[in-house]
Amino acid sequence: MTRLVDLPRYELVPRPTLLQSLQRTEAALRRPGLFVKRDDLMAIAMGGNKLRSLEYWLGAAQQMKADIVLVAGTALSNLCRLTAAAASMAGFECVVFHNAPDDASARRASFLNRIFGASVRYLGPIDEHQRAQAVEAAAVDLARQGRRPYIVGDPALGALGYLRAAEELSEQCRELRRPIRHVFLPGSMGTTEAGFILGNALLGYPFEVHLVSVEYQEAELRERVRKIYDSAAALIGIDGVRFDGARVRCHMGFRGAGYALPTRAAERAILTFARAEGLLLEPIYSAKTFACFLDLARRGALPAAEPMCVIHTGGVPSLFGQFESFRDLALDPP
């Protein structure tokens, strides 16, 4: 028995999220067993992976009787937007910090944070480390003024949201003729990935996990995931379920020149899934992940008897702030 059940959780995600069969894609590729888990369809702010983590982060904030939550990210950050929405529902004041200049493009990208009632601070073009320092300093200042701030983002705590998602998916598989074998996730900062991988380990490895790197080189991605996995396992008091890197496949061919930089394959995935399945993907995380999923399905790289599922981690609202990057995209059908 783990300590998972004892940790405070603020309920945000109606479960289970939809597990949808990609029938038109299956027919077009003549590849059966293609699924998407719709974590982009949740009741709050169009959903997304961060809502599962926010259940634990806001649970912790409530437990420490915080009255204000602080969160940081780029102006397009899905974490910031979902924190602004969930914090407002849970009765917390919310301050969002962007490492961006206060200009028209950042204001447009951050607009929904204001709609959800958050205060937004623009810290200028600084790096993630400087941004974290600025947030810490703001928390110290607030505490001096008698406030009780909580900084959102602890990776080990956030990972627990996807530990539960692995359990949820394995339960959904009971309804299927053939259970899902391959699960695809974006490979990024590691919180979502580590949680799912830990959940998979606790279940006895029903899934093969595929991480599609959108940000780091393979060694760094693996190291990040392993560290978060270990601290999440420690947090819930599990010993002996060691991180088994051999059970995680990393796909490095879909990142392109770097984080948030467009690729042709991602652009094609956006158009393919929009037109075949009515799905919206955003270019930074989901489009690169779906591009890899599509490529492997199209090439028959995985046995047809082993169903594949891509987790749509959300972020769709950020699509509307990225109009400029779509200017050169050939949108007309061939």
Ligand SMILES: Cc1ncc(COP(=O)(O)O)c(C=O)c1O
């Ligand atoms: C839509 C979306 N998918 C995936 C990720 C990656 O999640 P993680 O930071 O847990 O690796 C993010 C992170 O911001 C995201 O916004």
